[in-house]
Every structure is written in C-alpha cells, then in structure tokens.
Amino acid sequence: MLIVLSLLLYHFQPFGDFWTDKVLDGLILFAAVAAAGLATKFRSQFHSDEPPHRVWSMFALGLWFWVAGEVSGIIYDLIYWYAEYPDLMITDLCWLVGYAFIGLALYYQYRLIFGRNNKRGTRYYLALFLLALTAAALLANAAIQTEIGFGYGWFMLFITFLYPVFDVMNGLGALYLAYLFGRGHWIRPWWGLILFALSDSINVFYWLGGYNYLPEVLQPPLDLLDLFFYSASYLVMAIAFLSLFYMSQYGASGLSNRPGPSGNNHP
Amino acid sequence: MWRFFATANHFPESTSFHEVEARFRTQKSSGVIEKIDNAGLHSIQLISSGALLKTYDLPGQPSSSAPALTRTHAVILEDTAARLTWLALESHSAEKNSIPDKTHWDALLVHLRARRWNGLLEIQHEDSHGLLLFKLGSLQSDEIVFQTSAGFSKDPIIQAQFPIEATLLELGHDSQAYQCLMLRKGITAWADHLLVRCQEMIGRRMLHTIERELNHAIEPWNWNIALKDDALHDEHFFGNTQEAAQAYREVFMGIGNQLNFFIGSNITQRILNESFELLPTEERNALGAQRLIPAAFTL
Structure with missing residues (x-):
C-alpha cells in the first residue's frame, strides 16, 4: 500500500512539487525507520558472543545511518529547495558510512559461511574498502578527463562515483549471497540491497545523461520504477526482519501453513 | 546365580x-x-x-x-541399561581381573587408556553389577549402568564396592548391537557438529526454536530421542539397525527441512557435508551403509 501510495503521489503530484516531495520523503522515511527499527529488534535476538550478532549489528547500524541520511536529506531540501545545494552534504556522509557498515555486515555474513576457521579478521574488508575508494577516484579522474563531470570539482565527482561503486559491490555481494541462500529465509533482508542497487543504477543512468537517449515517454515510467525499487528496498528489509523475528519466537511452522518439518508419515 | x-x-x-x-x-x-x-x-x-x-x-x-x-x-x-546388556550378551569375555582396591582400579583405567581399548567393562560384586563402555581407552560417560541394592545409577560408585571382578568384554563387530552402537555414536556426533555450525549461522534462539519444533514433530514416534542444548540426545533402545536408521533418517530429514527453510539448500548441503567429514571413519561407514549421508537430507 505504501509503495502504491508513493507511486500515485509521484505520478499525479496532487499537492504541487514541493509538498508532494515532502509527503513522499515522509513515506520513505517511515519505511526506512521501520527497516532500521526492526533490524535492531532482530539483532537483539542474538547474544553479543554469537557470530550473527556482528552481522546484524552492522546491518542495523548501516540502516540507522541511512535513516540519518534520509532525515538530513529532508532538511537540506527544506533549506535549499530554491537554492543551490552545497557540494558535500551531511547526507552524503551518512549514506557512505551506512554503505560501509552494511558492506561490513555482508563481509561478516560471508565469513560465517566460508571463513569459519580463518583468523584474518577484517583485513580483507579493509582491502575491499580501499579498492572501492580507488575505483571511485579513478572514475572521478576519468570523468574530468572526458569532461563528463564538467563544472564539478574532483572531490564532488569522487563522492558521486562512490555511490555506484558501493552499490555494485554490495549489490553483487548480496546477489551471490542470494544464490547461496537460495530460497532460505535468511537471505530476505539482503534482497533490500539488491533493490537499492537497481534503484541507484537508474539514478546513475540519469546522472550520466542516459535519459537524453531515451524517448520522453519512457522517462516517467523509469522514474516510477526508480521510486518503486527505492521504497520497496526498505520495506522488503522491514518485512524480512519482522518475519525472521517472529520465526525466532514461534518457529517456522508457527508462521505458515506448510506441512511439518519432515512431512513423513507418523506411526 | x-x-x-x-x-x-x-x-x-x-x-x-x-x-x-x-x-x-x-x-x-x-x-x-x-x-x-x-x-x-x-x-x-x-x-x-x-x-x-x-x-x-x-x-x-x-x-x-x-x-x-x-x-x-x-x-x-532403562534404555541405556538395556542397550549395554544387549552389547554384553553379544560380546565375548576377553580378560578377567580381580581388583582388590582403588589403586588397582586406577591402574586398570590407565592400562585401558594406554591400549586405547574399545569394549565393555563388566564389574561384578556380590551385591552390585555394572557395565561401562570404553572407546579408545576413554570411559563413555553416557554409556554406563551400575546397579546396587539401592537401585540403578549411571555413576560407577566403585570405592565402596571393592573387591570387584572386572571382566573385559570384546565387542562383536558383526552383531546388530554393535552396529546400532556405531549408528548411534555416528548420528549423535554428526548432529552435535551440525548443530554447533547451525548455531553459528542462525544463533542460539533460532536453533532452540528449531529444536523445539523438531522435538514436537518426532513426539508421536515415542522414541527416547530429543534435541536439546545444541545436541542430539539419543537414549532409545533400538532392537535392530533398520529401526534405528529409520528413526535417525526421520530426525535428520526434519533438521534438513528446517535448515533448508532458513538458510537454503546450498548452505544446508555445505554444513551437512562439513560436519559429516568430521566423523571418524568407522562411524561414517556405519551411517553410509544405511544411506544416512548428507545428500539424503537436502532438497
């Protein structure tokens, strides 16, 4: 319902540009707070000495940074709606730190599956993080040389490229995790990351001028798709955490009508 | 008499x-x-x-x-006592020792440990009788029955009982009693490794919920088997390997289905394999002979 409401508001703009945007921001903020809150609740299921505690603590922390990013975005919108936005905003910092924490959660999840006995700690993650920074720096240099980022400073371009780089890394990580977990319910919170990556890929396409090559009639559906992926990503996470929380309390069969675990005949 | x-x-x-x-x-x-x-x-x-x-x-x-x-x-x-009695009946006496006091008893234990002895130790005294299982020279704490005039116990209350007759019984490896023992040891060890790994993946609370569901699911069978505290506790006295294998298959099908539901078939297969590989060869072979293998428990 929340998604449908967002899409209708976006399409029909019933309150004019500004207020429709604020209402949409409010709806997305609600979804983001729900995801972060439920992630925190789910995390409380684990004692601090349990390995999944680290995974979901990082995930919840990342989501709270994204909530902070949403809130600061709303505030910036209120202040700068009719003015030029500053180059570096608190919103960007919140988003990027959020990405770093969620990437760490992803890394810990992989370690739980594959690296049970290795003691290399988070060194590999730091290496991956540096790799992402290097990739964004190289892309910023390339953008300046090819004049794609004409009129923007190097740092602004670097920050801008960090988003797709983090998206690709987290999105691919989550995709492979989805393959590993298959139809298991443990993957569901990670589906949100894949949806984020899809949403951001539309943004990047727009930012790189891809809309110029599209017929005008296709642009609004693409915007709607972007909004759909974006709001759905938070909601998918929220619902996934809620269902996992209840499963940990009442078990799998307490939540569904599927047959008992074995499905075999009893005596 | x-x-x-x-x-x-x-x-x-x-x-x-x-x-x-x-x-x-x-x-x-x-x-x-x-x-x-x-x-x-x-x-x-x-x-x-x-x-x-x-x-x-x-x-x-x-x-x-x-x-x-x-x-x-x-x-x-009780089931444990009945199992050990069956093992004793299917074993043959190898060596008799008269143990006059605790010093000799301790020496016997050291000797068995040094030999990495496998078998059943039968203790007889005029008013008590006990059966104790040893594996690789170590007393298996969950495979003890000791009977005195006060009743049955799982603690070998040796000190008060000297002198005793201690008979070493060699297990008959072809007997159903021994095969059932190997199956039970194999399946409980496999489940223990597996549940520890599951706990790492999904946490203690979720695992306890799964254990509760599985115990509920196998309740109608009236087996003396339960999953508790990240371990499989099997006290049941199965009279043949087919019956035991059927029970273990049912329990592991339940575990497999629950894990598939939470962490999916790829990772379930992976941790079933990992934990199966940790078992000693003899126990792995006993399970394999009954098709109790990782591939049988994933979708």
Whole structure:
C-alpha cells in the first residue's frame, strides 16, 4: 500500500512539487525507520558472543545511518529547495558510512559461511574498502578527463562515483549471497540491497545523461520504477526482519501453513 | 546365580515366567528375563519395548544343581541399561581381573587408556553389577549402568564396592548391537557438529526454536530421542539397525527441512557435508551403509 501510495503521489503530484516531495520523503522515511527499527529488534535476538550478532549489528547500524541520511536529506531540501545545494552534504556522509557498515555486515555474513576457521579478521574488508575508494577516484579522474563531470570539482565527482561503486559491490555481494541462500529465509533482508542497487543504477543512468537517449515517454515510467525499487528496498528489509523475528519466537511452522518439518508419515 | 543385575528385584519370586512376559508386553518395557529350568538350563531373554528381541542360552550349567521348579529373574531396564546388556550378551569375555582396591582400579583405567581399548567393562560384586563402555581407552560417560541394592545409577560408585571382578568384554563387530552402537555414536556426533555450525549461522534462539519444533514433530514416534542444548540426545533402545536408521533418517530429514527453510539448500548441503567429514571413519561407514549421508537430507 505504501509503495502504491508513493507511486500515485509521484505520478499525479496532487499537492504541487514541493509538498508532494515532502509527503513522499515522509513515506520513505517511515519505511526506512521501520527497516532500521526492526533490524535492531532482530539483532537483539542474538547474544553479543554469537557470530550473527556482528552481522546484524552492522546491518542495523548501516540502516540507522541511512535513516540519518534520509532525515538530513529532508532538511537540506527544506533549506535549499530554491537554492543551490552545497557540494558535500551531511547526507552524503551518512549514506557512505551506512554503505560501509552494511558492506561490513555482508563481509561478516560471508565469513560465517566460508571463513569459519580463518583468523584474518577484517583485513580483507579493509582491502575491499580501499579498492572501492580507488575505483571511485579513478572514475572521478576519468570523468574530468572526458569532461563528463564538467563544472564539478574532483572531490564532488569522487563522492558521486562512490555511490555506484558501493552499490555494485554490495549489490553483487548480496546477489551471490542470494544464490547461496537460495530460497532460505535468511537471505530476505539482503534482497533490500539488491533493490537499492537497481534503484541507484537508474539514478546513475540519469546522472550520466542516459535519459537524453531515451524517448520522453519512457522517462516517467523509469522514474516510477526508480521510486518503486527505492521504497520497496526498505520495506522488503522491514518485512524480512519482522518475519525472521517472529520465526525466532514461534518457529517456522508457527508462521505458515506448510506441512511439518519432515512431512513423513507418523506411526 | 543370575547373570545380570542379580540383586534387582522388580518382580516377586512367585511371579511366573508367563506373567513376567505379559507384564513386559503390556507395559512395553525393555529388560531381561533370566530363566533356569528344572534341567538346570540357564537362558536369558532380552526384551525390547515389550517384544522379545533374542534368547540367549548360557553354557555350562550343572544339571545336578537344577532347581525343582523353573526359576525366573526379571529386571526392567532403562534404555541405556538395556542397550549395554544387549552389547554384553553379544560380546565375548576377553580378560578377567580381580581388583582388590582403588589403586588397582586406577591402574586398570590407565592400562585401558594406554591400549586405547574399545569394549565393555563388566564389574561384578556380590551385591552390585555394572557395565561401562570404553572407546579408545576413554570411559563413555553416557554409556554406563551400575546397579546396587539401592537401585540403578549411571555413576560407577566403585570405592565402596571393592573387591570387584572386572571382566573385559570384546565387542562383536558383526552383531546388530554393535552396529546400532556405531549408528548411534555416528548420528549423535554428526548432529552435535551440525548443530554447533547451525548455531553459528542462525544463533542460539533460532536453533532452540528449531529444536523445539523438531522435538514436537518426532513426539508421536515415542522414541527416547530429543534435541536439546545444541545436541542430539539419543537414549532409545533400538532392537535392530533398520529401526534405528529409520528413526535417525526421520530426525535428520526434519533438521534438513528446517535448515533448508532458513538458510537454503546450498548452505544446508555445505554444513551437512562439513560436519559429516568430521566423523571418524568407522562411524561414517556405519551411517553410509544405511544411506544416512548428507545428500539424503537436502532438497
């Protein structure tokens, strides 16, 4: 319902540009707070000495940074709606730190599956993080040389490229995790990351001028798709955490009508 | 005179053999019924859940001391005690030792450890009887039965009992009793490794919820098997390997289905394989012979 409401508001703009945007921001903020809150609740299921505690603590922390990013975005919108936005905003910092924490959660999840006995700690993650920074720096240099980022400073371009780089890394990580977990319910919170990556890929396409090559009639559906992926990503996470929380309390069969675990005949 | 748990007195002397059998049957109890007939022949019936599992004739009974009437001694046994009794009946005596005091007892334990001895140690005293399983020289704390006039216990209360006769029984590897032991050891060890790994993946609370669901699912079978505290506790006395394998298959199907539901079939397969590989070869072979292998428990 929340998604449908967002899409209708976006399409029909019933309150004019500004207020429709604020209402949409409010709806997305609600979804983001729900995801972060439920992630925190789910995390409380684990004692601090349990390995999944680290995974979901990082995930919840990342989501709270994204909530902070949403809130600061709303505030910036209120202040700068009719003015030029500053180059570096608190919103960007919140988003990027959020990405770093969620990437760490992803890394810990992989370690739980594959690296049970290795003691290399988070060194590999730091290496991956540096790799992402290097990739964004190289892309910023390339953008300046090819004049794609004409009129923007190097740092602004670097920050801008960090988003797709983090998206690709987290999105691919989550995709492979989805393959590993298959139809298991443990993957569901990670589906949100894949949806984020899809949403951001539309943004990047727009930012790189891809809309110029599209017929005008296709642009609004693409915007709607972007909004759909974006709001759905938070909601998918929220619902996934809620269902996992209840499963940990009442078990799998307490939540569904599927047959008992074995499905075999009893005596 | 009686071979097993001579001072246990579950049935009055006046109870007839058929009455004893009927009582076992109606109560679905496990245990032993020993009988010395008027020809002096001593036989032992091993009963599993009310049904006769096997009759053993003990050799070398002097007919001159035969009682005028058939005499019966019957003992109802907990599943662990019944399992160890079955193992004892399927084993052969290898070595008898008279143990006068605790120093000699400790020396025997050291000797068995040094030999990495596998087998059953039978302890006899005039008013007590015990069976203790050893694996690679170590006493298996969950495979002990000790009976005194005070009743049955799982603690070998040796100090007060000296002097004792300690008989080393070599296990018959081809017997169903031994095969059931290997299956049980294999499946419990596999489940223990697996559940520890699951706990790492999904946490303690979720695992306990899964354990609760599985215990509920296998309850109708009335097996003395339960998942608790990240381990599989199997106390059941299975009379043959097929019955045991059926039970273990059901339990592992349940575990497999629950894990598939939470972490998906790829990772379930992976941790089933990982934990199976940790088992000793003999136990892995025993499970493999009954098709209790990782591939059987994932979708």
